[in-house]
Amino acid sequence: MSYFAKVENNIVTKVIVAEQEFFDTFVDTSPGEWLQTSDNGTIRKNYAGVGYIYDRVRDAFIPPKPFESWILNDDTCLWDAPVSMPDDEHKYTWNEETSNWDLIEVE
Numbered sequence: 001m002s003y004f005a006k007v008e009n010n011i012v013t014k015v016i017v018a019e020q021e022f023f024d025t026f027v028d029t030s031p032g033e034w035l036q037t038s039d040n041g042t043i044r045k046n047y048a049g050v051g052y053i054y055d056r057v058r059d060a061f062i063p064p065k066p067f068e069s070w071i072l073n074d075d076t077c078l079w080d081a082p083v084s085m086p087d088d089e090h091k092y093t094w095n096e097e098t099s100n101w102d103l104i105e106v107e
Contacts, residue, residue: 003039005048005061008032012052012061037061045077067096 004023006014008031015037018026023034037048045060046052052061060077070079085092085101092101 003037003047004034005037005052005054006032007035007054010054010056012048012050012054015048015050067094069096069099 001017002019004016004018005012006016013032020036028034035048035054036043037046038044039047041047044054045058046063048054048061049063052063054060055062055077058074058077062072062077063079065072065079067079067081069082071082072078073080081094081101083100091104091106093104095102
């Protein structure tokens with residue numbers, strides 16, 4: 001099984017399941033191009049999703065930036081928080097105002 005993303009102006013607008021043979025005869029006259037992606041990150045760094053950016057220089061699909069303060073990791077092409085999340089048994093959520101992780105209180 002293969003996955004392909006429709007990219008228009010470097011933005012993913014659609015993702016489909018299709019084999020390469022489908023594209024050998026498929027005629028698409030709409031703007032954009034179809035690029036292969038993979039659900040395990042072996043092709044173009046990350047599985048493409050609608051709204052992702054396709055970076056031609058990195059040949060990678062990059063998800064939307066979740067917070068203004070987050071930094072793109074050049075190796076993974078994913079966004080990293082500027083402060084690492086605590087590594088313990090608790091759950092946390094990012095607080096953009098304080099640029100830190102807030103503990104999620106579980107009742």
